[in-house]
Structures are given as structure tokens and as C-alpha cells.
Amino acid sequence: MSYKQTKVWNVDNLNDGYTSDPDIKEAALWIKQGEAVAFPTETVYGLGADATSDSAVEKIFKAKGRPGDNPLIVHIGSKKQLTDFVAFIPRMAEVLIKEFWPGPLTLIFPKRANVSEKVTAGLGTVAVRMPDHVVARALLKEAELPVAAPSANQSGRPSPTKAQHVYHDLHGRIAGIVDGGPSGFGLESTVVDCTGDIAWILRPGGVTKEQLESVLGEGSVRIESKKQKSHHAPKAPGMKYRHYAPDSPLVLVEDTKSLQQNLQEAKETGRKTVVMAVNEHQAMLEQDTDAFICLGSMNKLEQIAAHLYDNLRQADQWDADIIFCETFPKEGIGEAIMNRLEKASFQS
Template identity: 40%
Template sequence: MAIKPRWADAEAIQEAAQLLRQGRLVAFPTETVYGLGADASNAEAVAGIFAAKSRPADHPLIVHLADAAMMPGWAEEIPDMAWQLAERFWPGPLAMVLRKKASVPLAVTGGQDTVALRVPNHPVALQLLRAFGGGLAAPSANRFCRISPTQAAHVAEELGDAVAMILDGGACQVGVESTIVDLSGPQPRLLRPGQISVAALEAVLRQPLVLPEAVASEIRAPGMMAVHYAPQTVALLCPVEQLQARAQTLLADGQRLGVLAYAQTLPAHPHLQVLAMPATADGYAQALYASLRELDGWQLDRILVEQPPQTEAWRAVNDRLGKATLAVA
């Protein structure tokens, strides 16, 4: 049975902090998606995250902090560029991978010698972190590889009573997970794109980022699986020029079809559900997971996603769609 989300007032936040101190799991909102939080210094509590999500133990988690001043408690080596990025983008949707302190449980880091840190930009998350007084390991509050939650109700649907409390702070404003930059090696590397662009990061770093397509794939951070963020309904990413014909073919075969439409309009059909997506990258990102989840709940046979623009501004959206869908042959 799903527990009912509780509005995140001061009393609820204090209760949530106490539950976290007891080693329990608490879901809470960030500006990106809802996180499934546990005391990052408590390996047993962190193990509860993996059990609730059915997440492989070798997949690292992001530790959420109340402010940048807490970084030395978690990272052994903090280069100047990390402080510069923190000053520019924290609180905000940026996680940085750094060499971890020996005291950081390997359960948090997936057995690696690095740890991902971020300061979220959401009032509820920050109030909870301050009330708790430590770091919270918090991946997205959903089953492993499924659609990330951007509303408290999504967490309840996804995790049921696997959490002790769900703090409701409204809909997430960014809607896709944070940008992740690896600063643990000789060159800064982009591990996962997000709202913060490559250009904005490079302006602070004053050097180019090594991009994901330039390095071999490895699970250095969350969200690096080839399949992730996916609905249970088979979803196909469809080029703009093929959308109408592909939809007509599927409907002619008697399939119930859902479409995330970016620019195209489709004629009405009794077996067709169309959700029109925002025309801006930020607006699309904010609506993406809720829209996929809505279509997934309609018991369709297929979902078609119209390919958004393949430009730098849309890098994060296209990254998530590339992992949530299959490409149309």
C-alpha cells in the first residue's frame, strides 16, 4: 500500500530529519526530480535505498549537502575548479565527482574511490538538509531504470510503502536530473548532461570539458545506463519527417498509440492520445517525465516520441529520450 505524501511544512521536515537519523528512507523534492534520501554516513541506511529501488549495488549515488562548506567532510581532494563551480552553480542542478574521503561508505560510491556531491536548489531539500545536519544519499525516488518522479504522487505510485515519509514540495521545476561533472581526473569530464550547459560550465572552468561521446562508457555516476528513465510501454523515438506515417501505420494495425508531439499535429483517432510538448528545451524538460508517466498509465500498445531539435540546448532532453526510447528503424 502506498503511503500518502505529506505536505512539507516545518513539523513534517523535523519529523523527516528524525526518521533519517534512525536510518529510515525519506523521499523529498529537489529542483530536478524527487530524491530517495538516506543518511549517507550510514551504510545500512544506504543499503535500504538499493533494496527499495532494486538498484545494483555498484551504481554510485549522489550525496546532497546543505552548502558547499560541507564538501571537505566528503571529498579528500577539492581542486580550485570545484570551488569555482560551486560558487557559480550551487545551490543548483550540478553534481561534482571528487576523490572521496576514506570515511565515506563504499555503499554510497558503488565501490569507487570517488563521490558525487551537490547542493540542491529547492527550499524543502535545503530545509531538510539543515535540519538533518549531514549528507543525504539521494538517487531519484523510483524503481531502477524507470521514469523519474517529478511529483510526490509519482513517488507514492512507484515505491508504495518502501519509504517512511514522502515530503510533498510541489512539482519539480527543472524536471530532469542534474548535470554531473567528473573533476577527479586530469581533465574535467561531463558524465551526464542536465540543465546547466556545456558552454556555461566551460566558461567557469576556462577549459573544454571531455564529453561523454569522447570516452569509453563506464558507470561513473547515476544515469549512465544505456537504458534508463524508461516507461513500461515500449516507446519509439521518431524523426519528425516519419512521425505521421509511423503513427498511421500503427493505428491501422489496431494499436492504441500515445504520442509526445513537439511540432507535428496529428489527425484525431479513437485509439490515439497526443500530448503536445513545450517548444523550449527547459519547458520540455520540466514536462518530460510527467508526460511519459501519464501516457504509460493509459495502457497503450506503443508510445511515439517526436524527435526534438538535436542542438546543444536540447542535449539533456535528448540524452534522457535516447535512454528511455528505442530508435525507429
Template identity: 40%
Template structure:
């Protein structure tokens, strides 16, 4: 069921039920992060492997100390600038966080979502919410309540409808070690923005893994259900001339006239990286329902959110 009743959503969560919640990035599949049985229900509903840790959501930076140990002032500097917002902090966890949430790791991911409906919901609760994206594991993340309904509706008693997600891509995940900031996953906050706050370069680390320390680091993730190749579109079109092709262009749709193009979409006609980010998951989901053999995508400019 889709609705906007915060009180009802809170009652379900207090009973150990799952509720899909809106955030500025994507919709999350939420449960009481301190209730192991409730968290297990997340893994089962998503068919998510239990070695892939979850992000814990709370409503204020002052709550972080309840669930994690903060060893560097850089965490507070970044939180002051970007929270609420699409940034997740990997921090040494306190014992109050069950091991199932962190997949046995000694660290936990904490973030404050920038969506008023969910912030108000979190303030109603006496516990934080574990909430990965509200989609079957490995598939494209949902950016509307209807996306959630179409993929997980039968497994969730309630979907809190907060409209279309404003950012549309996942949060940036950072870890502070010895006053150095490591970026574990690229997302809604750019590396350049982080560096402007801390006054030095960040350490970029491998962003995919078969044994992830943070969410979204598996080598196969956000699968749109069709093979994807990224590169020069015209070159790739010539290589796949005998296939039905979908095109995901960045800022210019000049490929519709090609004979083997079945469908083409443009992430941002104005060349806006933020607009492209907002549309990315939604357009990938649209291609799931297209009659194509392969999706060819044009890379975004290698700067900022690109």
C-alpha cells in the same frame, strides 16, 4: 504518508529510515549517506543494482571537503555559478563515505539541491543524504509527491512534499580531471553553460554503461513502461500504422488527427526547452497509464537543455 514536516523527516532520517525528498530536478529517496544499513534500504526499496552508485546531497559547497578531495579550482568555479542547482560533481571520495554509496568506486557524486525545503532539512542534519530518484529502478523519475506515493508509498514512512519539481530532469554530472571537465551525464545544466564558466570546451564522454561510474549511465534507464522510438513522427507513424500510438511532440500537436494516434502530448507549446524539461518525466509517466502499444517521441532541438 505525505506531508511537509521537516522536523519529522529529520527524526526519521536520524533513525536510519528512508524519506522521499523534493529537489529542483526530481524527488529523491533519501537516507543517511554515512549509515550503511540505511543506504542498503535505498537499494532494496528501489530494487536498484548495487553496482549503480548514488549521489550524495549536502547543503553547502563548504561541506564538500568533508566527503571528497577537491583537486581543481574548476570545481569551485562551477559550484559558485550553479550551486545550489542541477549539477553533480564526481570527486575522489574520503573514507567517511561508505563503499556501498559509491558501488566500490574511489569517487563520490556530490551535489547541492536547489529546493529550500530540502536545503533546510539538510541543515538540520549532521550527515549528508544519499538520494537517487524516488522510483523503482529503471522507471520514470517522480516530479511530484504523488508520483512517489503511487510507486513506492508502501516502502517509505514519509514523503516530504515540496510541490512539483521546477527543473524536472536529472542533474548534469561532471568530473574534473587534469583541469579538464568531462560530462558524464547530460541534465539540467547545459554543456554550453558549463563552457561559458570554464572558458573552454568540455570533454563529452560515453553517457551509458553496463558498469557505471556515475548514476544514470546504464544503457536502459528511465523506462516509461512502453517501447519508445524517437525521430520523425510522421515517418514513424506510417511504420506503425497497425498499432495504437502515443505521441510526445516537442512544440506542436499536429498529430491528434492521425487515425492510429491514441493520445498526444506537447512538451512545450511555446518551444521552451526549460518547460519541456520540466514536463518530460511527468508526461512519460502519464503514458504508462495509456492504452498504447508504442510511444513515438519528437527530438528536441539539439542545443542547450535539448
């Protein structure tokens, strides 16, 4: 499947007061007609298609080169749409919807039969979220149907936070791209399975464990471990396969002393290196590497999260033999940052 030209609609000046923007209407019409169209959300850019159509959803998998057993997240424009394809809404989900929707939180529900089996990878559940982005909301409102939308990148690559990232990865492979400017949070949504007595975080993201516990109660939220994941088929994206990875091997290093030692060893063996670290460590590291990419301040993890994928893509442009990246505490947003880095790393 290929397209002579991937159309780009520039709507980065759209605001909440939009009234049937012609570019949004055209992009929504293409989705209704079974095409795959990329669009921005507050997390990353998604590649959207009609979640009720097998043929439309198949275009997502083909364009991305995505494994068929990796389920997709369905995006909706209003809470009323839930009952159209969700069998029932657990009480825990009602609480989380009231507190965090629209926003970067995906919830797992028992599904109705009208959701494409390709979306759910044959599971009896479906992952759903309501994005908090003016362009995404406008597009979903115009489309008037549930839209399956994984990240709009080649499968396994760093997720796109700019329309340019989508164009680089998928130009000629998808029908169109809605350019709404850079995404906000920069990492994918938190995925929570709340079909049981405990809220299981299947993928950390924009809503932290601490935030979830603040409304559900302490001890009511747990994070699924790698060991637990191996016992069943994945219920959400990002659980089974290597994701978010640059082309060059990414190695995570816990402290600056070890990082300096690794750089010295690489230099002695003639390997080209890139270091990704916080600006507080730049002075002690940049003289020992071919390129230094500043992730931001260690005191502003939200900024590090927002630019992480962009920085991974920049690191790849150096065509290094190895990319070194320092690690972060697994607390708050740090949990999501480390989840992505560990999935992207050479060691995973």
C-alpha cells in the same frame, strides 16, 4: 522490506524564512535514525538516506530495486560539509562550486573513507551536489549529515517530479515522503567529473555545456560518449543502465513525415499508439493516433524538460502498444532532454 503506511508530510507552503518546521524536523529525524525518506529538489524528487550508513543506504537500493553497482549522489546543505567526506577539492571544482552551487550540478570528487561503499559502488570517488530548493535545504540543514539520494522512483521508471509519482512507485516501500509540490527544472542534475584537466560531462542536465564553458573556457568541457562509457565502471548514475522508461515501448522519430508513416503502419497492423510531440505539430498528428500528448512549444525547451517525466507517465496510462516521441536538437537543454529520451527508448 515493507511499511504498513508510508507517511506523507505536506510542506509545499514552506519558504526561505522557515524556523524549524515540525514536519521537516520529523522527516530529518527519520533520516538520522536510518530511514529512507523522499523529498523534492529543484530537479526531481530524491530518495534520501544517511550516506555514512551502509544499512540506511541499503534501504534505498531495496526500495528502488536498483543495481548495486550504480553509484548514488550525495546531497549536502552547506559547502562546509564537503571537507567531511571529500579527500580534496580540485581547482576546477572550486570554480564550478562558486558559480553553480546551490543548483542542478553534481561534481565528482576523490572520497574519504567515511562515505559508505554502497554509495560509491566501490569507487574511489564520490558524486556530490548542493540542491537549490527550499524544502531540500531545510531538510538537509536539520539532518546535519550527508544524504545519499537517487531519484525516488522504481529503478528504470521515469523519474518523479511530483509527490504523487513517488507515492505511486514506492508506497509501502519507504518510510516517508516530504511533499513540497512539483519540482522545478524536471530533469536530473548535470554530472561533471572534474578530477582531471578536462571537465567531463557524465550526464547532461540542468547546467548546460555552454554554461560550464562560459566559466571554464571554450574547449575545456566535453561530453562522455556511449563508446567511451563502455571502457570503465560508471562513475555516476544514468551511465550504464536503461533509465526513465515507460512500460510501453518508446520509439524516437526525427521528423513529422517519418512519424506519420510510422503511425500509418501501426494503424494497419492494429497497434494502439500514443504520440508525444510539440503543440506546433498537434494538428497534423493527433488524428492518426489513439492519444496525443503535447510536450509544449518547440521554442520553450525548458518547459518541455520540466514536464517530460510527467508526460512519459501519462503516456503509460494509455496502455499503448507503442509510444512515439519526436526528437530535439542536442543543444543547450536539448542535450539533456535527448539523453533522457534515448535512455528511455526501445532502441537503447
